[in-house]
Amino acid sequence: MSDPRVGARQASRLTAAAPARVRYAMVPVPRLSLGTVARRSGVHPDLIRRFVALGLVEAERDASGGLAFAPTAPAVVARIQRLRTGLCLNYASIGLVLDLLDRISLLEAALRRTGTRSETPPWT
Numbered sequence: 001m002s003d004p005r006v007g008a009r010q011a012s013r014l015t016a017a018a019p020a021r022v023r024y025a026m027v028p029v030p031r032l033s034l035g036t037v038a039r040r041s042g043v044h045p046d047l048i049r050r051f052v053a054l055g056l057v058e059a060e061r062d063a064s065g066g067l068a069f070a071p072t073a074p075a076v077v078a079r080i081q082r083l084r085t086g087l088c089l090n091y092a093s094i095g096l097v098l099d100l101l102d103r104i105s106l107l108e109a110a111l112r113r114t115g116t117r118s119e120t121p122p123w124t
Contacts, residue, residue, distance in 0.1 A: 031060070031068035040074035041081070048077060054091050056080055056098065 038045040051057040052067060057076050062068040083094050 030071055031062065032071060032073055034067045034069070037069050037073045037077060041077035043077050043081065051077065051080060051091075054095065056091065056095055 032040075034045050034048060038048055041048075048057065049067070052059045057069070057073055057080070059067040059069050059073070079098070080091075080094055083089055083097055084091070087097075089097060
């Protein structure tokens with residue numbers, strides 16, 4: 001007869017040694033270089049680096065150590081520039097305004113999904 005403790009130890013060893021599940025994207029996400037984002041948005045690359053340092057624009061490091069951006073980065077940079085020139089906000093304030101605008105967009109999308117009209121105030 002086999003010892004049940006041996007079977008339990010072997011099973012625990014097998015589950016502990018199982019590698020973590022790895023997920024791969026079916027289609028690689030295109031990334032833009034710093035130069036491409038600067039050309040498309042009309043902003044100097046040093047200013048874009050500052051935006052990244054301030055957390056206004058998201059970027060990752062590529063294999064060579066350069067900044068890699070999402071395809072939406074030029075639009076984000078243009079939005080930052082519009083807020084800066086149109087409302088005369090400093091960059092710290094722009095971060096707060098961007099967060100609030102994103103939150104408003106999410107709330108409006110939720111209202112559209114539920115069919116609630118946003119024109120009618122809830123207190124009337």
